[in-house]
Amino acid sequence: MDVVSPELNSLLPDEIMDTEAIEDIPHSQSDGTTVQSEPDEDTSVPMETDTPVASESGFCSDATSAAQSLITSTDSTLSITTTKTTDSVTGTSITTSGLQKLSAPFTISAANHQIILNKVASSQATEAAKSAGSPQVIKQEGQKLLVTAIGKSGQPIVLQLPHTGSKAGVAQTSGDTKSQTPQFKVVTIGGRSELKPVVGSSTNQVTTLQAQQLKTVQIAKKTPASSAAPIKFIITKTVNSKGLSPQSSVSPVIAGRVLTQNSPVMPARTITLTEPHNTSIQSIPGKKIAISPLKTPSKVTVVSVASPTPSAPQKSVTLPVNVALGQQILTVQQSTSASPVKVATSQTTAQNIKPVQSVTVGGVSGSQFKTIIPLATQPNVQQIQVPGSRFHYVRLVTATTASSTGQPSGPSTSSIPTAKPMVVSTGAVRMSVPIVPAQTMKQVAPKPLTSTAQVVTATQTQQRLIMPATPLPQIQPNFTNLPPGTVLAPAPGAGNVGYAVVPAQYVTQLQQPPFVTLASSSGFQASAGIQTQARLPLNGYCDCFANGEFCNNCNCNNCFNNLEHETERLKAIKTCLDRNPEAFKPKIGKGKEGESDRRHSKGCNCKRSGCLKNYCECYEAKIMCSSICKCIGCKNFEESPERKTLMHLADAAEVRVQQQTAAKTKLSSQISDLLMRTTPVISSGGGRLPYTFVTKEVLEATCECLLEQAKRAEQTHQPQAEAERMILEEFGHCLMRIISSAGKAKVDCASINC
DNA sequence: GAGTTTGAAACT
DNA sequence: CAGTTTCAAACTC
Known part of the structure; x- marks a missing residue:
């Protein structure tokens, strides 16, 4: 069975912005529940990367709603440890972030394509969130969330889920959506076009997923069929592991749904697979399960499976989940529903409390997709870097309430003491700010901060400015000592204030007001008062805007493409993406699969220029027109004599320029040398006069x-x-x-x- | 530098 | 989808 695609990352950089459809996973389900695919009608939201989360009973049933769709879990206990693995071949660092002890519920905003791993302590908040759009309130109990990154091409991703140990005597049916059964939620982010959960036996055989207590949420990017290599996400679960447990008995009952979406910016697809009937299989302590690399036979991954907790033989069973990213194995220990689930790689077993989780997807160049999810207690900030895209985001999330259920943050968790409480609107406050070009973001790694701030540091050298996530003009803490890329999480109980550090290129726009008020959810809604987008200079005509950049030192008049008009800007971006999901993608990309040459994504439409002037986007990009071009009288093809002549002339001109430059350089050097040699040697004893x-x-x-x-x-x-x-x-x-x-x-x- | 040409994007 | 309009860059003088 072809369960692993050798290409994993090749499509990520330019396309990771998209959170597109994942394949519907055919599952044979005993209860007759078929895997459902959500209509691909979700509104595309710009500059957002969803992190969908499935729940056992809820999912984005209203995926068509353009408004916010909030999925709120009130009881879920999530804990995923940030892990980081490095591809041995490419050195690509893939950080698999986890959710740390999320005693808090999490909220998914379908409209803004944001996952808010946040606390919604009160039902009012949930209701408020519901009122904000088409919410989904999910009651989750004992749910485990696994956020994994699909970042490496050619590497299989295997989630191996052994049987969960259910409570003795607890019979669960497929319709029991409030099952206490621990469940896995696998959140994948990346351009996976396929998701193939399979059930692997203890003998490492991978079979079709029959019955799993598994939830998979995948932020998959639907890549163009022409270029997207099939990526297969394999979720295996050890079933009927005779060698492991004689009690293995599988009750393949799956009640799940698959929420699919094809829009690049749509809310994430949700695959929810539940297994009401749990077997009491436990892993043998120390048992190592070798996960076949399948298409990467050279890579043999042996995963150490955690042993079940002796103290909880039945009700608290430690269940291993092994996630193999090629050679990388993510081992997940699943406890009972009442216990937090900690997901950690074998490499990082003691990182269960990280102030910031990082999800890294991509990794072609090691600097691709990184999502920072500070979740220690108040997961208010997500920093997302989108490979290939010029957008990177710091997602500032404001919890609706300061939940008393919040666990104390980890040792590295800190806050901003100076952050004063502020007026917080109902519902989550979200903000996405492009923070840095993709090329500059190299690595995101949790980094302790000497000061009071919780820091996620990206290895950037650019100057940054800190912005409050919510209107907070009175707060001007001293952040001068913060390192670049700092993301500050609000102090518990100190108000719902998140700070993001933005690169220097945007600083100039903030110099007038030291702190820019970022729209809250309510404010964002209210900002819709912008009558028409045409009134804004935010349109495709502006290259700055089209490039996903703020205007800076350009000749814009009445420019709104700045942080001062971030709300309008975001709306404009949304409008553009609604109109054209490819609006902010590079026009010049790779050709069809197998083609190494670049080519225009849409092709040109030249009529008069013969595609031999810079009017032609193909010619301007120094690429030849392709079959997708609709140009008339095109002369920009390989054998075109005009093109050859033009190229020859251009080359000759370039040679001349180079020669002139070289001559100038040489002359300048000679003059400089002459001046140096004639430098006066002034001394009392004489010497050569200058x-x-x-x-x-x-x-x-x-x-x-x-x-x-x-x-x-x-x-x-x-x-x-x-x-x-x-x-x-x-x-x-x-x-x-x-x-x-x-x-x-x-x-x-x-x-x-x- | 002003005016013209051009084609992409927006708009209808 | 096609035609029109708008716009800014490319180009010419």
Whole structure:
């Protein structure tokens, strides 16, 4: 069975912005429940990367709603440890972030394509969230969320879920949506076009998923069929592991749904697979399960499976979940529903409390997709970096209430003491801010901060400015010492304030107001008062905007493409993406699969230029027109003589320019060298005088002196020889004066005046 | 630098 | 989907 795609990451950089459809996973379900696919009608929301979360009983049933769809879990206990693995081949660092002890519910905003791993402590807040759009309130109990990254091409991703240990005597049916059964939620982020959960036996055989207590949420990017390599997400579960447990008995009952969406910016698809009937299988302590790399036979991954908790033989069973990212294995220990689930790789077993989780997807160049989810107690900030996209986001999430259920943050968790409480609107406050070009974000790693701030540091050198996530004009803490890329989480109980550090390129726009008020959810809704987008200079005509950048030092008039009008800007972006989901994607991308050459994503439509002028986007990009171009009279093809001639001329011109540049450089170098060699060696003992001392004034003065001497000789009727002698003598005097002046480091014409 | 040409994007 | 409009960059003089 082809369960692993060798290409995993090739499609990520340019396309990770999209959270597109995942394949519907055919599951044979005993209860007859078929996997449902949500209509692909969700409104695309710009600059957002969803992190969908499924629940056992809820999912985005109203995926068509353009409004906010909030999925709120009130009882879920989530804990995923940030893990980081490194691809041994490419060195790509893939960080699998986890959710840390999320005693808090989480909220998914379908409209803004944000997952708010946040606390919604009160039902009112939930209701408020519901009222905000088309919410989904999910009661989750004992739910486990696994956020994993699909970031490496050619590497299989295997989630191996052993049987969960259910409570003795607890019979669960497929319709029991409030099952206490622990469940896995697998959140994948990446351009997976396929998701194939399979059930793996203890003998490492991978079979079709029959019955799992598994929930899979995948933020998959539906890549163009032409270029998207099939990526298969494999979720395996050890079933009927005779060697592990004689009690293995599988009750393949799956009650699940698959929420699919194809829009790049749609809310995430949710695959919910529940297994009401749980077996009491436990893993043998220390048992190692080898996960076949399948298509990567050279890679053999052995996963250490955690042993069940001895103290909880039945009700608290430690269940291993092994996630293999190629050679990377993510081992997940699942406890009972009442216990937090901690997901950790074998490499990072003691990172169960991280102030910030990081989800890294992609990794072609090691600097691709990173999502920072600070979740220690108040997961208010998500930093997302989208590979290939020029957008990177710091997602500022404000909890509706300061939940008392929040666990104390980890040792590395800190807050901003100066963050004052602020007026918090009902519902989550979200904000996405492009923070850094994709090329500059190299790595995101949790980093302790010496100050009071919780920090996620991206290895950036750009200057940044901190912005409050919510209107907070009165707060101006001193963040000058914060490192770049800092994301500050609000202090528990100190108000719902999140801070994001933005790159220097946006700082200039913030200099007028030190802190820019970022729209809250309510404010964002209210900001819809912008009548028409046409009134805004935020349109496709502006290259800055089209490039996903703020305007800076351009000639815009009445420009709204700045942080001061972030709300309008976001709305404009949303409008553009609604109109064209590809609006902010690079026009020049890879060609079809197998084609190495670049090509225009849409093709040009030139009519008069013959595609041989810079009017043509293909020609401008120095690529030839392709079959998708709709140009008329195209001459921008391989054998075109006009093109060859033009290229020849262009090359010749370029050569000339290079030659001229080289000549100028050489001349400049020579002049500089000459100046260096003629640098005066001024010393009391003499030395070579610089000719620079013989200025024009000096020469003129000297000449005047000589002429004056000549006049004297003439007036006194001196013989010519005597006249010459007098002149030479005067010249000698002049030279002496020049030398004297040079010795004093003075160039004073007056000193040699006669 | 002003005016013209051009084609992409928006708009209808 | 096609035609029109708007716009800014490219180009020409």
